[in-house]
Amino acid sequence: MQGLVFDIAEASIHDGPGLRITVFLKGCPLRCKWCHSPEGQSPAPELLTFPGGQRLAGEVWSSRKLAEYLLDKKELLDGVTFSGGEPLSQADFLLEVLDLTKSALPSIIDTSCHGDYQKLKTLAEKAECLHVGLKVLDNEKARHWTGQGSALILENIRRLDKECATPYCFRLPLIPNVTDSEENLTAVANLAKELKNLTSVDFLPYNPVTGGKYAACGRAYEPGFDENAPTLLDLAAFRKLCPVEARVLE
Amino acid sequence: MNPRTQSLREAVRNGYYHRFRRAISSSEIANDLDARSVGLSLNARGRLVYEYILERETPLVFPGERIIFTRTIEGNLEFPMAGLDGTRHTDVIENLTPDWSLLLKEGLLGRRAACQKALEKKSDDPEAVDFLTNAIAAIDAVASFAKRYSLAAEEPLQRALLEKVPLSPAESFHEALQSLRFISSVIRSAGGQHIGFGRFDQYMWPYLKSDLETGVLTKEEAFELLEEFFISLSRDADLYKGVQLGDNGQSMMLGGCDRLGKPAVNPLTYMCLEASEDIGLIDPKINLRIDSGTPDDLLMAAAKLTRRGLGFPQYSNDEVVIDSLVSFGYGLEAARNYTVAACWEFVVEDGRDTPNLFAMNFPLAADRAIRSGLKAGDDFDGIMKRLEESFEEQAKGFRRVCEREWYFLPDPFISLFSKNTLAKGRDLNNGGGSHYHYGCHGCGSANAADALAAVKYLIFEKKQVSPARLLAALESDYENDEELRKMIKDVPHKVGNNDDYADSLLKRLFEIFADTLSKIKDNGRGGRIRPGTGSAQHYVLMTEKKEGQKLKATADGRKYGDFIGSSLAPSPGVKVRGVLSELETYGKIDYGPLCNGGPITLELSDAYFRNEEALLKVVKLIQAFVKLGCQQLQLNTLNPDKLRDAQVHPENYRDLIVRVWGWSGYFVELSKPYQDQIIGRQAFGA
Numbered sequence: 001m002q003g004l005v006f007d008i009a010e011a012s013i014h015d016g017p018g019l020r021i022t023v024f025l026k027g028c029p030l031r032c033k034w035c036h037s038p039e040g041q042s043p044a045p046e047l048l049t050f051p052g053g054q055r056l057a058g059e060v061w062s063s064r065k066l067a068e069y070l071l072d073k074k075e076l077l078d079g080v081t082f083s084g085g086e087p088l089s090q091a092d093f094l095l096e097v098l099d100l101t102k103s104a105l106p107s108i109i110d111t112s113c114h115g116d117y118q119k120l121k122t123l124a125e126k127a128e129c130l131h132v133g134l135k136v137l138d139n140e141k142a143r144h145w146t147g148q149g150s151a152l153i154l155e156n157i158r159r160l161d162k163e164c165a166t167p168y169c170f171r172l173p174l175i176p177n178v179t180d181s182e183e184n185l186t187a188v189a190n191l192a193k194e195l196k197n198l199t200s201v202d203f204l205p206y207n208p209v210t211g212g213k214y215a216a217c218g219r220a221y222e223p224g225f226d227e228n229a230p231t232l233l234d235l236a237a238f239r240k241l242c243p244v245e246a247r248v249l250e
Numbered sequence: 251m252n253p254r255t256q257s258l259r260e261a262v263r264n265g266y267y268h269r270f271r272r273a274i275s276s277s278e279i280a281n282d283l284d285a286r287s288v289g290l291s292l293n294a295r296g297r298l299v300y301e302y303i304l305e306r307e308t309p310l311v312f313p314g315e316r317i318i319f320t321r322t323i324e325g326n327l328e329f330p331m332a333g334l335d336g337t338r339h340t341d342v343i344e345n346l347t348p349d350w351s352l353l354l355k356e357g358l359l360g361r362r363a364a365c366q367k368a369l370e371k372k373s374d375d376p377e378a379v380d381f382l383t384n385a386i387a388a389i390d391a392v393a394s395f396a397k398r399y400s401l402a403a404e405e406p407l408q409r410a411l412l413e414k415v416p417l418s419p420a421e422s423f424h425e426a427l428q429s430l431r432f433i434s435s436v437i438r439s440a441g442g443q444h445i446g447f448g449r450f451d452q453y454m455w456p457y458l459k460s461d462l463e464t465g466v467l468t469k470e471e472a473f474e475l476l477e478e479f480f481i482s483l484s485r486d487a488d489l490y491k492g493v494q495l496g497d498n499g500q501s502m503m504l505g506g507c508d509r510l511g512k513p514a515v516n517p518l519t520y521m522c523l524e525a526s527e528d529i530g531l532i533d534p535k536i537n538l539r540i541d542s543g544t545p546d547d548l549l550m551a552a553a554k555l556t557r558r559g560l561g562f563p564q565y566s567n568d569e570v571v572i573d574s575l576v577s578f579g580y581g582l583e584a585a586r587n588y589t590v591a592a593c594w595e596f597v598v599e600d601g602r603d604t605p606n607l608f609a610m611n612f613p614l615a616a617d618r619a620i621r622s623g624l625k626a627g628d629d630f631d632g633i634m635k636r637l638e639e640s641f642e643e644q645a646k647g648f649r650r651v652c653e654r655e656w657y658f659l660p661d662p663f664i665s666l667f668s669k670n671t672l673a674k675g676r677d678l679n680n681g682g683g684s685h686y687h688y689g690c691h692g693c694g695s696a697n698a699a700d701a702l703a704a705v706k707y708l709i710f711e712k713k714q715v716s717p718a719r720l721l722a723a724l725e726s727d728y729e730n731d732e733e734l735r736k737m738i739k740d741v742p743h744k745v746g747n748n749d750d751y752a753d754s755l756l757k758r759l760f761e762i763f764a765d766t767l768s769k770i771k772d773n774g775r776g777g778r779i780r781p782g783t784g785s786a787q788h789y790v791l792m793t794e795k796k797e798g799q800k801l802k803a804t805a806d807g808r809k810y811g812d813f814i815g816s817s818l819a820p821s822p823g824v825k826v827r828g829v830l831s832e833l834e835t836y837g838k839i840d841y842g843p844l845c846n847g848g849p850i851t852l853e854l855s856d857a858y859f860r861n862e863e864a865l866l867k868v869v870k871l872i873q874a875f876v877k878l879g880c881q882q883l884q885l886n887t888l889n890p891d892k893l894r895d896a897q898v899h900p901e902n903y904r905d906l907i908v909r910v911w912g913w914s915g916y917f918v919e920l921s922k923p924y925q926d927q928i929i930g931r932q933a934f935g936a
Contacts, residue, residue, distance in 0.1 A: 010828025011867055013857050013935055019870035021830070072748070073830055076874040250861050 003066070003093030006040050006057040006085065010073075014204075014249070016108045016131070018078025021070060025094065026058050028086040029114050031147030032135060033224050034175050036209060038217050040085035048216035055216075063093055067100035079106040079128065088115030091123060098126040110171070113156040114148055120156055121164050129199070130168035132157065135179055137187040145178055145224075154191070161195045169200045174248075176206065176229035185233065189241035200245040203233060251528055255477045258315075259529055262484040263905070270310055271324040293384040293677060296660035300388045300440045304395040307439060309402035311412075317427055317478045318399065318408065319435045321486040344443035345499065345591040345605055346678075348667035351453040353433055354426050357418040358396075361666045362389045368672040378675020381682075385662040385672075392436055392663065393417055399432075422466055423458040427479045435486065437664055443491045444499025444592035445664075447534055451504045451518040458518055476525045483533040494787075494924060496532055496915025499592030505548065506539030506568055509583040515548055523551040527558045532907055532914045536563040537590050539571075542876055546869060553868040556885050557859035561909025564594060564849055565883040567876050571596055574845040574881070578780060580685070593913055594784055594817075594847040594882055595689050600669045602678045605689030605780065605846055608648050609788045610763055612698035613814055614801045615640040620705055621724065624717035630710045633702070634758070641766040648690065648767075652774040686777035689846040692763050693785040693792060694814035696745040696821045699756035700806035703743040707751075720805060727803045727810045738807035739823075746820030747827050748834035757838055764843035782846025783839070783881070784817045786911050790923045813927045816911055817884075818850040822930045829854070829871060829934045837878030850880055851909075853888035855935040884909055888933040893917060897925060 004026040009015070012022035027043030028035075039046055045058030061069075070080055080101065087094050088111050098107060106128035113120060113132055124130055134153075136142040142150035160168075172188065174180045180203075192198055208228065214221040239246050251259060261267065283302060287295045303323065310320040352361065365382045372378035400412035414421075415429035430447070437445050461467040467475070483500050490498035504522055508514040526536050538552055552563050575585035580598045591597045595605030618640040623633035660677035671682030708715040715734060723731040743751040760783070767779040792801055795811040802810045806821055813822050818836050820826045829852060836850050858864050868885065875883045886909045896903035900918035908917045908928050917925060 008827060009935075010830040011858075011871055011935065013860075013864050013867065017863070019830075019867055019874065021828075073834070075877060076830060076870075078870075 001093050001096060002060050002062050003090045003097075004043065004045065004058050005061050005066070006037070006059070012081065015081040015083060015110065016079060020077055020079045020081055020108075021073065022081040022083050022110075023066065023070075025082060025084045025087045025090045027089040028084050028112075029089060029148055030086065030112055030135075033145055033222070034173065034178075034206065034209070036207075036213075037085070038214050038219060043089065046217060048213070049218070050212060050216050063096035063100065066097050070097075070101050071104055074104045077105060079108060081108040081110055081131075083110035083131075086114065087111055088113070088120055088123070091116065091119035094123060095119075095126070098123065102126050113153045113160070115156075117156050117159060121160060124160055124164045124166045124168075127166055129166060131171045131202075132168050134170045134172050134188065135175075137184055137191065141178075141184075145175075157191070158194065161197050165197065167197050167199045169202055170198065171202045171204055171249075173204045174206050174231040174233055176226055176231055178225050180232045182232070185238055186241065189238065189243075193243050198244050200247065201238075201242055203235075203246070203248045205231070205248060205250070251477060252474060254314075255474060255481065255529070258478060258481045259531070262481055262531070265488075267310075267320050267485050268488075270308070270320060270322050272322065273324040274306065291380050291384070292680075293381045293660045293662050294387075296662050296677065297384040297388040297391070299659075299661075300436070300663050301391040303439050303441075304391055304436070307395065309395075309399040311399065311403040311405075311408055313405065315408070315478075316411075316424065316475060317431050317482045318403070318412065319432050319482070319485075321435065321439060321489055323439065324489065344445070345595065345597070346442075346444075346602065346664070347446040347448040347589050347591065347597055348434075348437070348664060349599060349669060350430060350448060350667065352667050352669070353416065354420045354429060354453060354457070357416060357420070357429070358389050358393055358433075359417050360419060362386055364672050365389070365666075368675060371673075372675040375675055377680075381660070381662060381665075381675055381677050381680070382672065384660075385666055388663040389666070392433070395436070396432065420457060423454065423461045423472055424467075424475055426454055426457040427475060431479060431482055438486070438490060440661075440663070442661070442664060446499055446589065446591060446597075447502040448589040449504075449506070449587070450502045450534075451516060451522055452508075452514060455516045455518045459516075473521060473525060476521055477529055480525055480529055480534060481531065484531050487533055492913075494910065494915060494921065495919045496910065497592070497913050498533070499913075500533040500535060501537060501590050501592055501913075502534040503537045503539060503566075503589040504563070505544065506566075507541070507586055509586050511586055513543060515545065520548065520551055523548075523555050523563070526560070526562075527555045530558055530560065530905075530907075532560060532916065535913055537566060537594075538563040539566050539568050540872065540876060541568040542873075544876075549869040549872050550865065553859075553865045553872070556868065556887065557865065559887050560907050561884070561886050561914035564590075565872060565875065565885070566590070566594075566596070566847075567879070567881055567883075569876065570841050570879055570881045571845070571847075574841050574843070577842050578687075578845045579778075590847065593786065593911060594849050595782065596845060596847045598685065600683060601685035601687070602668075602683035603685060603687045603689065603777065603780070605687075605782075606691065606786060607651070607688040608690035608779065609786065609792075610641065610644055610690055610692050610781075611694065611788070611792050611801060612692060612759060612763070613694040613701065613804050613806075613808070614792070615644060616698035616701050616759070617724075617801065617804050618643070620701060620805050621721065624705075624709070624721055627717075630706050633705065637702075637759070638762050638766070641762050645766050645770065648779065649770060652688075652770060652772070654774070686773070686775035687780050688773045688777060689780045689782055690767055691782050691784045691786055691788060691846070691848065692760065692844070693788040695756055695759055695783065696819060696824075697804060697806050697808055697814045698759055699745045699752055700741075700743075700821050700824065701804050701808075702755045702759075703745075703752045704738045704741045704805050704807070706755075707741050707743060708737060724803045724805065728807070735807045735809075738805070744820065744824045744826065746824065746832045746835050748831040753835050753838050756835070757840065760839055760844060768843065780846040781844050782848045783841075783844055784846070784848025784911070785814070789814050789816050789911070789927055794923060813930060816851045816927065816931070817848045819852075820932065822927075825932060830874060833871075833875055833878050833880060836880045839881075841879075841881045844881070847882050849882040849884040850875070851884045851886070851931070853886050853931045853933045855933045856887050856889055857935050859887060888928070888931060890929050890931075890933060893925065893929045897922075897929075
């Protein structure tokens, strides 16, 4: 079947160890106010208009062609990362790609876990590990900041931890006063205590959005928080609460 | 750096040594030399240059310095001398790496004795007698200059050092470095250009090893000496000739294998990478020979040097380079001992190749074939056929150069540092070398292949564009057909995307190029022409708008005056899928016949250099380059925003370094077209 890809990064830097390719699948049910890839949100192709020209975000790939493209480089690669957007929103397509590639190329799936549980589980079983993009745990606050409540996400994580052996880490963007509040971080640490396959909590420093991507999508960037505020994270304090390794990724 | 080396570095960056210079005008030199060369043989004229310039140099020894030599004659010296038949000789030896081990092992006096010995054997060969006599006279001129230097030294250690080298064999790492600094500078004073340091870690290691073993030096002391030597290379570098400041050929090759093919990496290999990273100057320009067995930690040290932003090391894949040198005709052991000339041209010992003489304009060849083929109603095969003719048309110009009578001024002094010259009794410029090939750059290959791909796709396959429409657009520089230019930009087949459609055209272009040059069986000096994949300064020279510029608008959508890529790189403005796809594209080229070199030029954003984990990815990229069978690689860091700011506020960026083509320079010292070409490159991972 066919899927929609809005970017491919070869030798990607932030999406897992070693030399890997990250495939960014288009479409996401969340609307995080700090999203750095607004062109990944809509499930349809979009024409981005930059001051210097236009570019289409959203290239149609068949699962076979994408698998061929990746397998062609298998001798060079340590693995592949599927990110988004939200890979779960193109689960059937991704499943086909994984079936074609998984024996040669280990995969990381970068997901918020917002989506159909059975599909999440099927994908997770075929992956080497997951990067779970955790944000705000309080249901109502999550609805405000990410466009969706957190209930489904938390339910999926807990269930997956019981039913699937694939290890995963949390990747939590440090949004000043939003995700890095004491309340949210305590909730994350408490959640971590319940989970057996969680390997680490990785914090991603927030960088102010640049490059005019929102304008290119015809939208305004309205984060609703102070972009330049320092993070509230006290890593040492968090480590005392958290049962697994915690670190800040540079 | 320690405080001492730090202050030495400051002194070279501040131009402290310039105040000791005095100027001699080129015309004064020319007149003097003309007057003094009346009745002299060519060998004697070559020797005269050394005598003349060294007589005028003033020895300078600064308190406490351990690597000694500073130029005092200002200006880019050229030595035009009336030849025997009245022709002026302006061609000097350049792009050559002397066999420095001969200097270090034998000293000047040892070479002098070798000349004497050869003289006895060749006493019935007048040319040999003339060459060897003048080589001895040149040694004597340098020796008496060295004597004056030793007398100028007030500190006993300095004086002892200068009394010993370069006259006698070096017996310590310090003496070897001093001998090398002194003699390489003397050669450059006498007009030698782009004289390289060759396989520095190979010929220097025995001295360092022995010093470390016997306790003459600690590792820290050795490192300080190495840094002082590296820093000394920037003292006079502004006097060295080049296309732009920084293009001075102070290249150094590290790593690789020995003559038997065994790994030859040693502790000095690592020290050189570390010292270069630590001092952060554009000289020496570091090259690294690698293969699939190169240790990860060496590649990590190299990646850290890349992170320093100096535009090097440049990597050569031994698995490809050695084979291509052998298939061109060099001996296997000599090929294994290859190094680079000033930029990237692979050079083999004991020869006098001129590796950067010619440049093939690929976009022009493709454009002629496309325009004439479309006018004549050819199909695409017809255009490809015409391509062979248009390469041949340019090769005609090369043939004319080969047939021309060349006047090379002999250099009996440089000729001392080559294995066969003395036994043959001939100067390197006069048959004393074992090979005399020319090199030819292959410029703008991606633009040429993209142009052919666009024609094939839009005109012959999709039939979306008529030949007449493309011809009209090319004639008008796309003035009246921006829509067509956009269609061309949207053609899905571009070099650099691992796309067989475009890549097979690229591969074919290099095949035709190599075939065309292989038909020139004699370059007039008993050599042939070595095809390469580099572009050197031609990415500007072949494209700038000027009277007589042959390359106009091209069918890849390039307008008149737009740049072509640097060496092997996608066409400027083409955004390729990624760095792996680009390496895969270039892994498809058959490098067998392409032994002149020319690097894939990759620009990485600084995100790759932020931490060890990301650096590990750079290491793996270098390994991917080897795995894919590519030949040569330049990995640079590029931050276009910073470069744009540097154009506006040069005063804030005095130390900003960029890779220009086969060399690195200070960005603010380049002229604008060269700055612009760099800014226009695609940075991966941004």
